[in-house]
Amino acid sequence: MVLCYSRNKCATVVDREDGSLLVRAGVEDTLFTGAVEMVVRVPDLEIVSVEGEVRRAFHEECREATSLLHEAVGLRIGSGVNKAINDLVGGPKGCPRLADLMLECVDQVILRFTFPRIKEVQSVKEEDRVEATREMLRQNPALLGSCVAFAPGSSLLRDLEIQR
């Protein structure tokens, strides 16, 4: 069976010398090639610049939507940012594909900061890993309820006291 559609998507983060993050997300699929690149200031996670391009699309007019990307400059990565991006860049007057690439960049920023903590937990001996995960939860109570591992009933939360 041959494929009728294929998609490749890649997103990366680079820590820049000034402490800010350079975040890129690109997609190449049967119908579309596009990319978004943003710079995010640390520690307030404000989006200080956004650029993007649509290299290939089903409709020529899709390229017009790249002009909307700059509307996201000034947004901070945190609560409400996904809705703001969808409203400003996606939706009936925008391009959901470009909004999706921006949201991909936002995810990468969050994962960039999650990664060192996970790496630290994974680096301890296997028998100490549950306690290391619980310590990570004590330090980041916002993770509680975010997935099945951190939901009520999880073995990781048994007798765990956390001040929220």
Place this chain on the structure above:
Amino acid sequence: MSLLSFARSKIVGVEHPEQDTLLAHGILDDNIYSLELDVEVKLPLFEITRVEGRWRRYTTVECPHALAKLQNAVGLRIVDKEFGRKIRQVVGKEGCTHFANLLLECCDGIRQAAVYGEWVESQGKRFAQTKRDYCRSKFETVPGLRNSCIVYSRMSKEDF
């Protein structure tokens, strides 16, 4: 030289084995997680009829329990307005946000295949419809397409 501090790749492939069936296979791989999904969607309702997931790399002893939560997606329609929000809740928050992410990627691939597949197939053959007429015809069969972006909003206005 600057090193990457994080990288994520996603690959989605869609097959069309039957007139009324689209199948997607997706892979997500990043510095932390590695996972795979198979999703089956039936037309014309765009309903998810089967989902199967596999972990390759995860972080806690509880992560494997997220696989069962994938079944919460069965019966949902990928073209529903609230589909993304529902998946992020019943597959993501109740299961795993990364599986929810890959499931939405797969379903978007299926949607793209459903909208543009016939056009792609027609390339190189005689095809009377213009791109605009082709897309307008899809307004009737793919819910949610009308007014979904700058181009389809213009086409929707032309219709009235």
